[in-house]
């Protein structure tokens with residue numbers, strides 16, 4: 001569930017480090033920063049990105065990515081073994097300045113951290129400016145980040161109900177140098193609120209975006225009465241350390257940022273995961289198309305993008321040939337695959353399709369031959385493969 005050389009930076013309202021379902025050793029708290037302080041109208045930056053007592057938007061995003069998995073408590077984060085860099089860019093009461101300079105500084109902070117520490121990075125941003133906005137400084141910093149292999153994931157926004165379909169994607173989700181993420185219902189149908197238009201890459205499941213209509217994403221709330229309690233009440237299935245009503249495209253973007261963190265965790269097997277355009281191609285090409293309503297037309301469309309982001313398919317695309325799932329392709333994989341095919345050996349990890357080294361849709365003896373060619377005869381490496 002992620003590699004410790006990968007850092008996920010979240011830019012949002014404040015965050016926490018003291019939650020029963022967070023591994024504090026994975027939180028780069030002392031490296032975090034707060035660009036705003038307690039009041040966005042008079043910013044007082046400091047080095048403590050802690051959430052205000054009654055805000056929780058950042059914590060909710062944090063939980064989706066970072067909450068402990070298989071730890072017998074709470075929820076399951078998607079990339080809990082990656083490090084988390086908290087960068088606060090809204091105030092302690094949920095106020096956002098929308099002064100582009102603040103967000104440029106926050107993005108620049110993440111970029112410098114990645115370069116200074118030599119770590120792989122993905123940035124999760126559940127915010128943006130309304131369709132038609134453009135700030136050249138934001139465009140520039142994100143373009144530079146992409147050139148360093150840093151993926152900036154942005155939600156497409158919740159303005160879909162107010163303008164015609166295809167014209168509601170927020171900036172900078174609209175940029176080709178970001179991954180733009182919309183929201184769909186758990187049924188697969190689109191949410192009318194979900195920002196749509198040029199630049200959307202994929203969608204992820206989420207709930208409604210206003211708490212009184214109750215979204216349905218369960219994630220972390222600040223411990224006890226802090227956080228969104230009691231405004232958003234704890235649900236029957238949770239206590240006040242969790243929230244089950246997170247929603248909107250805000251809840252969708254962190255899911256895709258997590259998938260990218262998992263892809264970047266395959267760096268040793270697939271160094272291309274540090275090339276933004278290839279990373280974006282993998283996210284787009286592994287998405288599930290045709291899963292939704294009439295707006296989900298074949299191929300890219302402005303409402304679903306390329307479709308529903310899928311962690312399993314994205315990862316499977318980049319690990320063909322590594323049949324024992326140890327992040328290297330070597331003789332052991334050849335032996336493992338032969339044992340599987342001819343001696344009732346253990347199953348391929350995580351799925352039989354990982355053995356399809358030549359990407360022809362079958363896992364057979366020809367794939368053993370392909371791996372022998374690759375390892376010993378200068379043949380091609382297993383390619384990134386989207387046969388499922």
Ligand SMILES: [Ca+2]
Pocket residue numbers: 021067068069070071072073074075076077
């Ligand atoms: Ca957990």
Ligand SMILES: [Ca+2]
Pocket residue numbers: 221222223224225226227228229240241242
């Ligand atoms: Ca709480």
Ligand SMILES: [Ca+2]
Pocket residue numbers: 321322323324325326327328329330332333
């Ligand atoms: Ca292997």
Ligand SMILES: [Ca+2]
Pocket residue numbers: 355356357358359360361362363364366367
């Ligand atoms: Ca094959």
